[in-house]
Amino acid sequence: MESIINRIDKNQFWKFHGGIHPPEQKFITENKPIRTLPLPKELILPLQQHIGQAGDLLVSVGDTVLKGQPLTSSAHPMAVPIHAPTSGKITAIKDSTIAHPSALKEPCLFIEPDGNDTWVKRNICNDYTKQSDSDLLQKISDAGISGMGGAGFPTYVKANTSAKIEFLIINAAECEPYITADDLLMKEHSPTIVDGINILHQIIKPENVLIGIEDNKPAAIKALQNATKNLDHIRVCIIPTKYPSGGEKQLIQILTGKEIPSGAIPSSQGIVMQNTATCFAIADAVINDIPLIRRVTTVTGLGLNKPQNVWALLGTPVNFLLEQCELHPHDKQRIIMGGPMMGFTLPSGNVPVVKITNCVLAPSAKEISDESTEVECIRCGQCADVCPAQLLPQELQWSAKAKDHQQLETLNLFDCIECGACAYVCPSHIPLVHYYRIGKAEIREHKQQEIKADKAKIRFEARKLRLERDKKAREEKQRKAAEARKAKMNSGTVEANNEMSAVAAALARVKAKKAQTSDTTSQDSTTEAAAKPKNPQIAAAIARAKAKKLANQVTDNSDITAEVDKTVEAKVENETPTENTADDKKSKVAAAIAKAKAKKLAKEQADEKTDVQNEITEETAVNDVSEADSKKAKIAATIAKAKAKKLAKEQVDEKTDDQNEIKEETTVNDVSEADSKKAKIAATIAKAKAKKLAKEQVDEKTDDQNEIIEETSVNDVSEADSKKAKIAATIAKAKAKKLAKEQEAEKSDNSQPDVEDTKAAEKKKRIAEAVAKAKAKKQQRLELN
Amino acid sequence: MSIIIAIIVIGIIALLFGALLGYASIRFKVEGDPLAQQIDDLLPQTQCGQCGYPGCKPYAEAVANGEAINKCAPGGEETIKKMAELLGVEVQPLDENHAADNTPKVAFIIEEDCIGCTKCIQACPVDAIIGTTKQMHTVIIDECTGCDLCVAPCPVDCIEMRPIETTKQSWQWDLNSIPVTQVD
Amino acid sequence: MAFWIASSPHNHIQNKTSALMRLVIYATLPGIFAQWYFFGWGNLVHISLAIISALVAEFFILSLREKKIPEQIFDGSAILTAILLGISLPALAPWWISILGAAFAIIIVKQLYGGLGHNPFNPAMAGYVMLLISFPVQMTSWQPPLQLLAIDLTFFDTLSVIFTSFTTDGYSMEQIKTHIDGYTMATPLDTVKTNLTLGLTIAESMDSTVIGENFGIGWEWINAGFLAGGLFLIFKKAIDWVTPFSFLFSLFVFSFIAFTFSPDSNASTMFHWFNGACMLGAFFILTDPVSGATSTKGRMIFGALAALLVFLIRKYGGYPEAMAFAVLLCNMSAPLIDQYTRPRTYGHKKEQNAEDNTNA
């Protein structure tokens, strides 16, 4: 480690990557002394002026405060108080624009100075060396000192490090152009600064104290060297001027050659860094008991007639400073708080000076031109050359524009110190830093959301568990209560008997009711949901139940039973096609069944069914049919008696399908005509159905079919050329015959009840096939047309 | 004859390889697919039910089983993009039925109107509302996911969704939105 | 009045992309001058044709895309592309070659990718390669240096050849290419290559008239011109020195190894350096930041890869001039090189960074 000191003594320093040399412009203010300003009319004190937490208010509107009186306090470790910069009256506590790039409003205290500048009782301490570390720390904390370089980190937290500190570095680099606040402070108050350094030295006990100062401040260097002449442990290190050598990480690298690992704080490497202005404030606070109520602020820029460093009371509105320095604004005047590289523009002059305000810059139009237009990146790589963090700004830029957060993190966006060197050199004038800031804010927001989501998830799961537990507990309780009652009943007392009989009565009632309802809801319990008549499916279920009831009433008549079964089936089929098409029909069916007139019902069903079948032919896929199959099968299982008849009816279904198919084969004209024909067929079938009895189906059906075929072919003749129609008719006839044969064969199969189910399935499959075939054909025809 | 030999040979090769694959499938067996869990991690956990599932986890399970990925309104495009990446499918626009403006919001109870019915407390999926019968309720803002499930049950309509206020910490560097005040 | 709001940093270097481009264009002048001196007006004609074509193409696309036309059309990048293409074309190639090449370069290689800054390939070289592959005859009809010509080639002759393929006196391209002695002339690189296949040694090839006293009449001076321009650019910090240095050094190493290993079948280093488009490529094309590698390490690799490819293709490949192909192949690998040569970020340990890279 000696080697580091040796190198420093030889004035050999390390270099950080990149860096730029923007025009310094320090000449504007560096030769003018620090000016003391008159009291402004109003002071605006934001409650929070540092990183961390705002304190709790100690005063209220209307109170009179004295200079140096604490206005807030907090037990929070990251909070430091604010103090009244002068004596006066608190006129308001309200939200006001704060010194932050966002120009958001936060709670601020408004103080109207009374002009007397009366101090609170001060406790001046002449010999700080006799005080204990904790006393000193307490003093620094009570004085409200936080880092005055830029970030505003509470100083006592930094000073109160338990780690062994090798280097205490005093940052006097002041690398930003324009700013000379620290420079002037060092020129004029070097002894006080050195006192502050000594206090810190006493608290932190570092092995070495290094003051890093850029070589463009010869007067300040001289003043410091004079002040530290007799102090061997303090070394004034004169480093070459280069932006951003004043950055914490950069200065550490220059002076010690060490790098602070990403995400770590310097004290982990045995380094603590403090700003010169902070040192001054520490000395002021410890020795003179002056809390942090004023600071040196550079008011500069060629837009001012009298640019100068001023002692600004915290809370002084920027307007007042600009007035004092005689601003002559131009169009698009910018007021920048901080330097030109890292400062931010203010939306109004009503923003107060706060603990971190080291500069207020009012440039003329010539100095800092307005927004130059951004052009495309040409990957020249100059940004990467100047980046002090050795990032790849151009790649970051692509990813930031594309909002590729993952890639941004891979490229270590969060190691960007936002020094602005990349944007400064960019020949395409891309506001790189702005993109990074947006990217950073987005990623941060995102992480926040993720944390929140995790929390929500945990809470949700916890709630679910709790609800479940509660439910169980409730059940348990009920069970226990019931048991208790039972025990009581069994105990044989009169009351118990009474109770028992009551319970028994109630049970009996329930049973009776159940018995009543059990007939109607024998196969499923969907009637429970009867309260929701809107749901078509449930309506269908109710209807089904009603139909069943109906069936029970007229049990003798097997024919009607068959019909009713068909109703059920029709409904089931209704459910299978896409719901929106079927909804109407279902409700219709439901209504119809509610009337419970068997004949009407039968007719309606027939129509319905044919419609549905047509629909299936036209739009539903094969699997719909198979779905219908499974439901059918279920019903079939429960209504075993009606099975044979149902199967017979299914033959009708098949027939209808086939008829449709035939018709489609023979029809060469358009769909609307086909529809009308279908309707006709449907009517015929309905008639046929009404007539038919279970055993004479086959013959009759064949007849009917033939009739239909005749009909359709006649229709066709009138429209299409007769030859085609004839051929079609012949084919149709042949098919019908074949069909009849098939049906006969199937019927014989039906006599074997054991294979019923498989047969039925087979048949259904065939129906599905037929449907598919018909569909394909129809499509083909449409295409041909 | 040679055809038969060919068939046999191919058959033998196929058998051989089949055996190899069979062995490999046992040797390289993968237990359980944690896909649903991964999807669940991507969801915003608002538990709002806008996707039609009673919470984020059920939806995640549904997505793992092939449900569309574009039903999460609070997650918005971001979540869809991530899920698309995870599942290796194309990014789809947010389902129209589920589209909603997804600016972050939290519930806010207008305290004068609250009658203390506790209905919102029962509705809240993350227990972010505190209060008891006949007492005024309030929302724990940090815990609220902005699912707006508590809005509907309120009998006096005293709950409204308010956008989360921007703070210094959550500010997105949107310079254009800064109100420029006129000064003389 | 209202205060103006902007994001930091507020001051900015007064340097513009278009100024950079202009500087590069100026730097090509010595080379162009040498070209004019030794090969006549041909390339100047092509350069102007290419510029017109490129600007028209740029205008067309920009107006289709509703971009800011005046700013982008004169940002210099299109003109630079056209100049580079015009320089690399054979002096007496037909007029439509340069028109087509420039249009291809601008429309397909540059604008389809989104214009300046987005093109993964160098437009000029991609255009050149396209022409070379599509029109090998026209693109390999190199005119010998003026002093070796049997015919006096005036400005009007050149124009006439370019537009009608015959001089005003009615000589055809073939006739122009024919030496006084009746030999057909080719470029030095071509000559060496052909001679090698014919079984001649390098030393014997060097006696060829085209090569002249040093490494090729005219060619050496053209390359010297571009070298001078390139050094000027490096001096002005318009281009990074790493890529050209790495390229030239690697080319030196490769050719030197080959030359020492077998001097009979390998041309000397200087011959490689001062022939073809070597210097042009090194200083003006490989340094194109858009299609090149970004980090210093990446540029090293980029240059070395280009040198290797140039050497391999010149030595073994079917095409005599390798620069364009090498550039395109390097452009192709640039993103990959970039991904694996990301510098270590401040505060990140080496291993950690390596891990990041593999994750990327």
Added chain:
Amino acid sequence: MGVSSRTETAIGMAYATTFVMTLASLLSYLVNTYILAPLGLEYLTTMAFILVIAVVVQFTEMVVHKTSANLYRLLGIFLPLITTNCAVLGVALLNIYEQHNFFESIIYGFGASAGFSLVLIMFSAMRERLANADIPSPFKGSAIAMITAGLMSLAFMGFTGLVKF
């Protein structure tokens, strides 16, 4: 196309393909030399090789699934689609056609897949860069990728005549 939009997946794909190609050329050589050739069934090579490739791909899929579930998910459908990658079958057939011996076959398969991998990875790196480019909307996505592939092939023309058979 499917896997080349990110370098990560492209590298995964490259490994998988290399593995498949090398193994497939090895196995196909064995099958051809020791099963098909002795039986005079050379006319069955294509069929047998397809079988071999399918098996190898399935095997690879299982291995990948086991070893890197993440990669398996990223590659998705494209992993089994290696089967249909003509290069795999092409290499296997070329091995027979060029009458390579056992080791030559392996080297040939490995070399071919290494080249494939290189191009795939390069292409993916380019596509990653293109993802952020301001490409005119009609050319976004696959269109520009195809154009890029075209330009890449232009560049590869430079190797014409480099390889002497």
